[in-house]
Every structure is written in C-alpha cells, then in structure tokens.
Amino acid sequence: MKYTGPVYRPPYEANSLLLQVTVGCAHNKCTFCSMYRDTAFSVEGIAQVEKDLQEAQAMYPRTKRVFLVNGDAFVLSAKRLKPIAELIHKYLPQVEMISMYASINNIMGKTDEELAELNRLGIGDLWVGVETGLPDALAYLNKGANFEETYQQLERLNRAGISFYYGFMFGAAGKGRGIENAEANAKLINKLKPVGIVPTTLSPNEGTQLEKDIADGRFELASEREVLKEQIKTLELINVANNYMGIHIINSVSFDAQLPQQREWAIQRVENTIEALDEAYLNSVPQRHTI
Secondary structure (H helix, E strand, O other): OOOOOOOOOOOOEEEEOOOOEEEOOOOOOOOOOOOOOOOOOOOOOOOHHHHHHHHHHHHHOOOOOOEEEEHHHHHHHHHHHHHHHHHHHHOOOOOOEEEEEEEEHHHHOHHHHHHHHHOOOEEOEEEEEEEEHHHHHHHHHHHOHHHHHHHHHHHHHHHHHOOEEEEEEEEEOOOOHHHHHHHHOOOOHHOOOOOOOEEEEEOOOOOOOHHHHHHHHOOOOOOOOHHHHHHHHHHHHHOEEEEEEOOOOOOOOEEEEEEEOOOHHHHHHHHHHHHOOOOHHHEEEEEOOOO
C-alpha cells in the first residue's frame, strides 16, 4: 500500500482499510490546524489506487470498511469517486462502507444527483469538521464556508441518504463563550441528526494562525473549567438519539456514550473530574496534545 505524506484517521477507523486517494488537504487554511501545512495537495492516480486494492485483496480479502485518505478525500469529484468505489467493490466485495474526511466545500461541489449516486455506491459516514455552531467563531476558524452554507450542505447529505459524523471543538469560541458554543452546537446537532457527534478541544498547534493570535492577545483560550462546563452543557442539551464519540486524546475527559441512555452517566463523569481537580488547574489553560 502506498502512502505519501502524513496520514491521519479518526480513532474509530482503527480497523478500517486505509486507501490513499489524495495527498494533503485541499483547503489547508484553517486557523487552528497544521496537520498538512507542509504537504502539497495532490490526487493519487487511479492506476495506483487499483494497485493498492489488488494488494489489499491479497492481504485483507474480508475487509468490510474502507477509509479514504488524506485530509479531505471527498474533495474528489463524483466522476473520480465513482470509479474508486467501483474498484473497491470489485476487489473487496464484502465492503459495506466507504468513509473519509469531508469539508463543507467538498459537498458544495457535488449535485444532489451525484450525492445520491455516491450513496448508492456505499459512500457514507463522512467525517465533517463543523467545529462550532457560532457564525462568528466559524468565520474566525477559516473553514472555508459560512454558517448558512454549513447547515445547507449537511442537510443535502441527509436528503441524499449519506450518513455523517458532526465534528466540533470545545473551546472553539474562546474564553467566556463555552456555554454559548454548547448551545449553538446542540441546536445544530438536534436539527441535523448526525449519526454521531465527535468532540475534540481547541488547541494552538505550532505554527498556526491561532498560535500567533494567542501570543499577540487577539484570541484567549477557554480555561479548563470552561471547557468542562461546556462539555456538560452540550451533553444536557442534545435531545436526539446519538453516539457521543469523545475518546480523542486531546479531550480532558474522554469517553464514548450513547445518548440519551447514558446522558446522566456521562455528565457525572465530567462533574467528578471537576470535583477532583484543584482550583488553580481549573482556572488555567493546560497544555494539550496537538491534533
């Protein structure tokens, strides 16, 4: 299997076959992210994709799930994704789901008919980093799409039958706005009904605009107490059945939970953490692992 540059995947895709179809990230301009900052974006040729699938057929013939890498593989047009999906089913006939990272702009570039066709080809469970439901905070993070576009495009996925995970960040709105951010995210989640919600926590990765803005006093990170209170409020406000998928290492309290069945258990976990930490730590901004 050929891999070029850094390869990232969600923790939940640990057992998926990783098939490279792009290199780097097509957007690569988010305020907070440096994952692919030094990697030029390019598209893998279909001949190499088929070669990798032939290798996968010999090594992992019973594969049921494929994750296309890299940063926003859904940037590929429907015309490019269709033959890739067909090759996957040809060489790995037991595959049930073809997943990948996707941005809002990636969805915009496809018609409703194309989205429906991709759904029929087994493409779904897209990992979409929404990050925040607050329009001004979203603009600052420079995701490449505004709030209205974000909502409209995710609704298009729903209409096409393409399942997706709603990724967001605690602390994305900065100091003093944790509850506001929780309310905005929960409102959007309740409307969109994603297959799962995937929280991480905003962190100043080295070399990013966010790191510079913090150093210059233009952005102030939320304290640990604020982040944990935001996590509680988010759990309280989600009123649709959902998978809370929060085991990312960057989160202060990482766990998975089925909502609403495990809501009280999940909230208690965070409250117990708050009680166990001293005031100095709760009022600080601890150093976190980078993405």
